[in-house]
Amino acid sequence: MREVFVAGAGMTRIGRRSEPLPELMADAAHAALAEAGLEAPDAIVVATMNPEEFLGDGNFASHVATQIGFADVPALRVETATSSGAAAFYAGFAAVAAGLRQAVLIVGGEKMTHLTTPKVSELIGRSIDPYERAYGATMPALAGLVTRSLMSKTGLGQREIAQVAVKNHANAARNPLAHFQQAVTVEEVLESRMVADPLRLLHCCPISDGAAAVVVTAAPSRVRVAGIGQGTDTLAVRHRRQLTAFTATRMAAREAYAMAGFGPERVDLAEVHDAFAPFELISLEDLGLVPPGKAGRVTLDGDTALDGRLPVNPSGGLKARGHPLAATGLAQIVECVWQLTGRAHGRQVSGARHALAHSIGGLATNNWVTLLETTG
Amino acid sequence: MREVFVAGAGMTRIGRRSEPLPELMADAAHAALAEAGLEAPDAIVVATMNPEEFLGDGNFASHVATQIGFADVPALRVETATSSGAAAFYAGFAAVAAGLRQAVLIVGGEKMTHLTTPKVSELIGRSIDPYERAYGATMPALAGLVTRSLMSKTGLGQREIAQVAVKNHANAARNPLAHFQQAVTVEEVLESRMVADPLRLLHCCPISDGAAAVVVTAAPSRVRVAGIGQGTDTLAVRHRRQLTAFTATRMAAREAYAMAGFGPERVDLAEVHDAFAPFELISLEDLGLVPPGKAGRVTLDGDTALDGRLPVNPSGGLKARGHPLAATGLAQIVECVWQLTGRAHGRQVSGARHALAHSIGGLATNNWVTLLETTG
Numbered sequence: 001m002r003e004v005f006v007a008g009a010g011m012t013r014i015g016r017r018s019e020p021l022p023e024l025m026a027d028a029a030h031a032a033l034a035e036a037g038l039e040a041p042d043a044i045v046v047a048t049m050n051p052e053e054f055l056g057d058g059n060f061a062s063h064v065a066t067q068i069g070f071a072d073v074p075a076l077r078v079e080t081a082t083s084s085g086a087a088a089f090y091a092g093f094a095a096v097a098a099g100l101r102q103a104v105l106i107v108g109g110e111k112m113t114h115l116t117t118p119k120v121s122e123l124i125g126r127s128i129d130p131y132e133r134a135y136g137a138t139m140p141a142l143a144g145l146v147t148r149s150l151m152s153k154t155g156l157g158q159r160e161i162a163q164v165a166v167k168n169h170a171n172a173a174r175n176p177l178a179h180f181q182q183a184v185t186v187e188e189v190l191e192s193r194m195v196a197d198p199l200r201l202l203h204c205c206p207i208s209d210g211a212a213a214v215v216v217t218a219a220p221s222r223v224r225v226a227g228i229g230q231g232t233d234t235l236a237v238r239h240r241r242q243l244t245a246f247t248a249t250r251m252a253a254r255e256a257y258a259m260a261g262f263g264p265e266r267v268d269l270a271e272v273h274d275a276f277a278p279f280e281l282i283s284l285e286d287l288g289l290v291p292p293g294k295a296g297r298v299t300l301d302g303d304t305a306l307d308g309r310l311p312v313n314p315s316g317g318l319k320a321r322g323h324p325l326a327a328t329g330l331a332q333i334v335e336c337v338w339q340l341t342g343r344a345h346g347r348q349v350s351g352a353r354h355a356l357a358h359s360i361g362g363l364a365t366n367n368w369v370t371l372l373e374t375t376g
Numbered sequence: 377m378r379e380v381f382v383a384g385a386g387m388t389r390i391g392r393r394s395e396p397l398p399e400l401m402a403d404a405a406h407a408a409l410a411e412a413g414l415e416a417p418d419a420i421v422v423a424t425m426n427p428e429e430f431l432g433d434g435n436f437a438s439h440v441a442t443q444i445g446f447a448d449v450p451a452l453r454v455e456t457a458t459s460s461g462a463a464a465f466y467a468g469f470a471a472v473a474a475g476l477r478q479a480v481l482i483v484g485g486e487k488m489t490h491l492t493t494p495k496v497s498e499l500i501g502r503s504i505d506p507y508e509r510a511y512g513a514t515m516p517a518l519a520g521l522v523t524r525s526l527m528s529k530t531g532l533g534q535r536e537i538a539q540v541a542v543k544n545h546a547n548a549a550r551n552p553l554a555h556f557q558q559a560v561t562v563e564e565v566l567e568s569r570m571v572a573d574p575l576r577l578l579h580c581c582p583i584s585d586g587a588a589a590v591v592v593t594a595a596p597s598r599v600r601v602a603g604i605g606q607g608t609d610t611l612a613v614r615h616r617r618q619l620t621a622f623t624a625t626r627m628a629a630r631e632a633y634a635m636a637g638f639g640p641e642r643v644d645l646a647e648v649h650d651a652f653a654p655f656e657l658i659s660l661e662d663l664g665l666v667p668p669g670k671a672g673r674v675t676l677d678g679d680t681a682l683d684g685r686l687p688v689n690p691s692g693g694l695k696a697r698g699h700p701l702a703a704t705g706l707a708q709i710v711e712c713v714w715q716l717t718g719r720a721h722g723r724q725v726s727g728a729r730h731a732l733a734h735s736i737g738g739l740a741t742n743n744w745v746t747l748l749e750t751t752g
Binding site: 050057061065071075077126128232233247 | 377433434435447449450451453457466475476506
């Protein structure tokens with residue numbers, strides 16, 4: 001298998017955007033290509049979760065390729081619900097690793113803010129097992145269920161969970177591309193309105209528009225893909241043995257570390273899927289970055305803050321950078337690349353050599369772990 | 377790059393089916409796995425074009441993996457409109473070629489017959505450039521435009537075009553899995569009701585349900601993947617230089633033949649994307665299987681019939697086997713595998729060693745050519 005490198009990364013400002021999605025995706029793509037010094041890729045992988053219903057448009061790989069100006073470059077779309085960006089990264093990686101392509105543009109995006117919140121909730125709900133959906137399950141409702149189970153089983157408290165949101169908002173305030181630019185306090189989190197008990201508004205990621213892109217190449221560059229892993233679980237949450245850990249993350253992490261030839265102890269920073277604040281705590285343990293039962297403690301202690309031992313979500317995470325669905329897995333990788341190459345201005349983690357990106361698809365049915373390292 | 381083999385193939389009967397789509401896809405998948413003698417694959421690639429709107433369900437890779445009984449096997453979805461099955465085959469091929477996976481299950485399917493024809497037409501229309509769609513373009517309307525141009529530019533007549541449908545219905549009548557089981561005459565084709573002038577009902581593929589699956593492996597088997605090529609074109613048909621040839625097919629064919637190290641002269645049979653009968657004639661020339669301007673003649677002469685020099689669409693093609701969108705690209709490959717291994721009972725092409733599958737995405741925006749050969 002050939003080695004694969006990330007030669008360029010780009011993304012748009014995340015938030016409420018008025019531009020059509022193909023235009024946002026073209027902006028991110030051109031930024032990544034410019035950074036890679038590449039005139040044209042020899043293939044394109046597109047990630048969008050549900051452009052048919054969000055926008056009324058399909059055949060989106062051809063749509064985006066045409067918009068970017070590469071109608072003659074082979075393009076395909078990859079989808080694994082909310083982790084589609086990470087899945088697209090894998091597909092591009094595989095094409096280069098196999099020797100089928102030399103330089104692949106991978107671009108993900110979503111546009112959602114033009115729809116009402118109930119409509120967005122309905123469309124995201126398509127990722128849930130139909131039987132559970134028929135009983136009224138929504139993503140926040142299932143996340144609330146997981147959080148309740150977590151608090152009751154592990155003794156995790158409201159303050160630890162709220163601190164995730166506080167930390168990630170503080171990081172986002174240093175990221176000019178983040179959806180939210182303001183810090184919040186523990187009190188503000190705990191007083192925000194209830195969404196799905198015990199989850200409140202400030203525990204939840206926003207509905208965001210945006211796009212992110214990377215270029216992967218066979219030609220050596222400053223960042224190398226060290227490992228990729230995918231893990232899956234039953235679509236139905238009721239069929240799982242446990243709610244307080246995500247099997248799909250554990251499987252993905254195991255595979256990624258095995259490919260990389262190193263374990264969590266070497267990770268200098270992580271972008272973690274905190275669509276709901278408690279998911280960051282679950283994921284830190286699933287990824288082996290924190291010993292079992294310690295995620296709340298290390299978060300309160302500041303270990304995962306920007307100046308801590310292991311900065312987590314320096315970008316602001318899904319919680320505060322925003323979560324434009326299929327863009328997110330790539331936005332995480334963009335942040336890792338920028339951190340590894342010293343370009344995360346205002347929020348730079350110094351001396352980072354190994355970074356981890358973790359993306360969750362659906363209610364942890366299809367998760368990905370990507371490990372990147374500097375080659376310098 | 378590692379060699380990749382097709383170790384198993386399976387499909388359901390195509391037509392009006394009452395079973396839920398995940399069940400149809402599981403049936404095709406289990407048949408392919410049984411033939412491969414494989415208890416479980418180490419990854420799954422799922423192809424569906426638009427399950428969100430056809431069925432109201434998303435996160436479909438996880439949905440299908442769970443239904444097949446492999447919730448713990450990594451699964452992702454690939455989409456390139458109507459050629460999604462072929463694109464999924466490429467993604468599975470790449471993962472094995474790279475050495476990332478040893479045995480990948482690739483399964484595609486669509487369920488459409490429960491919706492009204494206008495609704496299906498609207499959903500398929502999402503593959504068309506939005507500006508052209510706003511002016512009333514539908515897939516049959518654009519295909520009618522192409523056909524008119526073809527007839528006026530090349531002098532191709534109604535009888536040559538009708539003969540494609542006659543031939544493919546005759547083949548389907550020998551395929552127990554085909555949607556249509558009855559032969560039709562040239563007169564019946566020419567007297568069927570007008571859909572989009574000059575295209576009549578019997579020039580057009582039906583709306584079908586169904587699923588198809590293959591298992592690709594690194595371990596040698598009786599059929600080898602000799603080459604795969606992808607070609608693309610502008611989403612907008614009005615931006616193209618010509619209407620009477622598909623650039624995307626030519627590009628895909630060039631790439632596939634280059635990878636295979638042989639040209640069209642070695643192809644013994646082809647499964648070609650005849651969503652509209654004239655597309656088979658265009659494609660035969662785009663693929664280099666027939667000299668320019670000769671597709672109509674060779675069709676009338678019976679060269680592409682089951683007992684001809686180069687049997688085309690022995691399965692019955694999209695026209696008569698049926699076109700369950702994302703299943704189709706894989707159903708073509710299944711037919712090729714069965715032909716190459718002597719299992720196309722009742723329609724067997726004798727001594728076939730090289731087969732070609734050709735799939736069109738959208739109005740020829742995203743096309744694929746796959747070349748398979750026997751290893752015996």
